[in-house]
Amino acid sequence: MGCEVARLASSFGQSVALVEATREGLPLAAPTGWISKALRHGAIELGTPDGSIRVPWERIEKEYIQPTAERAFAMTQEQMHLTNSTINYKDSGGYCLVGETTASTSKTSSEADNDYSATTTAKISFLKGNAEFDGPQRIKLNCGGDVDSFVESDTIFLSTGSVGTRVPGLPWNDERADGWLYDSHTIQNIGRLPHHVLIQGGGLIGVEYAFILRRLGANVTIILREDVLLSGKGVDDDIRLAIQGRLRKAGVDVHFDDGDISKVTLPSSPGGQGSVVLTRSGKTIKCDALASMVGRSGTAKPLDLPSGGLPPPTSSGHILVVPTTMRVRPSSSSFVHAPRVWAIGDVAKNSAISPTGLLSTGIAQAHLAVQSAFPDEWSEFMAEGGGGRILGNVGFDAFPPSAIWIEDGVGMVGLSENNASATIPKGDWATVTVHFNDTLKSCVQPRPEDEMLKMVFQKSTGRILGVHIFGAGAAEMIHHASSLVNNPIENTIWHVVKSVPPAVTYAEVLMKACQRAVDVIHGN
Numbered sequence: 442m443g444c445e446v447a448r449l450a451s452s453f454g455q456s457v458a459l460v461e462a463t464r465e466g467l468p469l470a471a472p473t474g475w476i477s478k479a480l481r482h483g484a485i486e487l488g489t490p491d492g493s494i495r496v497p498w499e500r501i502e503k504e505y506i507q508p509t510a511e512r513a514f515a516m517t518q519e520q521m522h523l524t525n526s527t528i529n530y531k532d533s534g535g536y537c538l539v540g541e542t543t544a545s546t547s548k549t550s551s552e553a554d555n556d557y558s559a560t561t562t563a564k565i566s567f568l569k570g571n572a573e574f575d576g577p578q579r580i581k582l583n584c585g586g587d588v589d590s591f592v593e594s595d596t597i598f599l600s601t602g603s604v605g606t607r608v609p610g611l612p613w614n615d616e617r618a619d620g621w622l623y624d625s626h627t628i629q630n631i632g633r634l635p636h637h638v639l640i641q642g643g644g645l646i647g648v649e650y651a652f653i654l655r656r657l658g659a660n661v662t663i664i665l666r667e668d669v670l671l672s673g674k675g676v677d678d679d680i681r682l683a684i685q686g687r688l689r690k691a692g693v694d695v696h697f698d699d700g701d702i703s704k705v706t707l708p709s710s711p712g713g714q715g716s717v718v719l720t721r722s723g724k725t726i727k728c729d730a731l732a733s734m735v736g737r738s739g740t741a742k743p744l745d746l747p748s749g750g751l752p753p754p755t756s757s758g759h760i761l762v763v764p765t766t767m768r769v770r771p772s773s774s775s776f777v778h779a780p781r782v783w784a785i786g787d788v789a790k791n792s793a794i795s796p797t798g799l800l801s802t803g804i805a806q807a808h809l810a811v812q813s814a815f816p817d818e819w820s821e822f823m824a825e826g827g828g829g830r831i832l833g834n835v836g837f838d839a840f841p842p843s844a845i846w847i848e849d850g851v852g853m854v855g856l857s858e859n860n861a862s863a864t865i866p867k868g869d870w871a872t873v874t875v876h877f878n879d880t881l882k883s884c885v886q887p888r889p890e891d892e893m894l895k896m897v898f899q900k901s902t903g904r905i906l907g908v909h910i911f912g913a914g915a916a917e918m919i920h921h922a923s924s925l926v927n928n929p930i931e932n933t934i935w936h937v938v939k940s941v942p943p944a945v946t947y948a949e950v951l952m953k954a955c956q957r958a959v960d961v962i963h964g965n
């Protein structure tokens with residue numbers, strides 16, 4: 442999100458200092474979860490759904506993780522115009538500048554009969570260091586050297602992300618647990634394929650890793666407190682059930698309502714087996730890796746927000762923001778003299794954009810924050826971008842499309858069936874489901890029976906309230922659905938039934954869903 446803000450703000454002519462604590466301060470315009478995406482790709486190409494082949498970890502590392510990292514860094518540098526020649530490591534003695542770049546934006550305007558063009562240039566400085574407030578508008582950078590550096594700015598964006606929440610009671614600080622116990626952050630450095638991994642938590646990351654490690658050839662057990670997988674991320678119940686069915690088919694052992702651990706026995710030697718006892722059932726499970734992935738905590742506590750004139754973070758390490766602007770709530774009720782600070786992405790709490798903790802949500806929040814911080818520049822930018830047609834403040838999409846890279850893929854936007862039943866009057870909403878195998882394309886290329894699109898719609902208006910897709914390419918298809926959900930006046934089911942999908946493509950599922958919705962409204 443930091444890269445996105447820097448890119449946008451610099452295109453308005455703002456000079457930007459981008460501070461990063463890790464990677465020698467280098468920016469990386471990729472999500473925290475990028476390693477799991479590379480692992481998943483390797484698991485799909487080299488592994489098997491039922492884990493019947495053990496894939497050598499070295500191949501995954503060499504053929505998938507390293508090349509992904511190289512491509513992502515190169516892409517970021519190109520995007521930031523940060524060429525190798527400008528990267529300048531001088532981090533001794535507290536000097537934190539990693540590189541600088543000048544972003545240029547050419548503008549061509551036509552006023553009366555006078556066409557003119559102008560170029561805006563803005564400097565982005567890349568700084569290495571652990572940032573914390575040292576006063577309002579003043580950030581201290583701990584670079585690991587003898588001397589601290591400081592950056593002063595009248596506008597500050599906080600996008601420090603999240604880390605894996607650690608369950609109290611597990612031996613996090615016992616060195617015998619090194620290489621055996623992982624959280625949802627440290628799992629990315631596992632560096633080996635366990636024989637039996639026990640995953641605590643049935644959320645997005647736990648389920649994603651369960652599929653990946655199973656495909657690579659590990660035995661996998663999931664334990665969770667809830668009676669359903671993937672709760673709290675807006676995933677529709679039917680899609681959860683489909684994912685659950687896939688886990689069962691893959692041979693993953695799932696223990697619902699049994700997610701707490703009462704006793705841990707650590708391995709007696711590195712790489713060996715340890716065991717846990719489950720609190721509710723009393724079962725003992727042996728494993729050579731325990732991955733406790735029970736949610737994410739915000740990273741705001743070390744930022745010392747009060748020194749910046751802001752309220753302290755929540756107990757979970759998040760920063761409370763104004764829902765529709767992402768501006769950090771000031772200590773007093775007035776914004777007049779409040780610090781100009783915005784928080785976005787995983788570290789922010791209370792946003793009107795949901796579901797939280799996902800990449801596209803954070804990008805949408807970044808756009809909203811920049812729009813709120815620089816309203817005049819944003820208006821000008823939008824007016825130019827639209828050739829004068831899009832004027833001023835364009836608001837925001839409350840439901841960005843989400844892509845969850847589990848199994849074949851989940852793409853979702855807007856209300857699930859559960860959300861609709863909680864917010865829309867009874868009788869005024871309904872759902873329709875179309876399987877990929879109901880399309881013409883599937884006559885040529887059939888798909889697994891559980892792959893589908895489910896749509897939630899409002900009967901009185903024909904508005905499309907939510908679209909949830911499970912199957913290969915789901916994430917690629919959801920962008921179109923998101924423009925329908927977020928623009929409900931111009932895009933009802935009636936508009937979609939008269940649209941034409943590209944011939945012989947799975948895109949037909951959305952049109953078919955709208956046709957079925959019309960039938961439901963007509964009582965057929």
Ligand SMILES: Cc1cc2nc3c(=O)[nH]c(=O)nc-3n(C[C@H](O)[C@H](O)[C@H](O)COP(=O)(O)OP(=O)(O)OC[C@H]3O[C@@H](n4cnc5c(N)ncnc54)[C@H](O)[C@@H]3O)c2cc1C
Pocket residue numbers: 442443460461462463471472473474475477570571572573600601602603625626645646649740743744785786787788798799800801803843844845846847
């Ligand atoms: C395993 C995994 C799988 C995921 N899968 C998906 C998915 O399928 N779909 C999806 O949409 N989302 C997914 N996500 C979530 C997505 O990755 C995050 O929502 C997104 O990366 C958050 O971006 P961010 O900029 O808020 O934080 P981050 O990407 O974490 O960036 C924060 C940066 O700030 C730096 N930092 C922290 N504190 C300081 C400090 N004090 N000073 C300086 N720098 C600091 C950190 O080093 C880090 O580089 C996944 C996440 C994980 C962990």
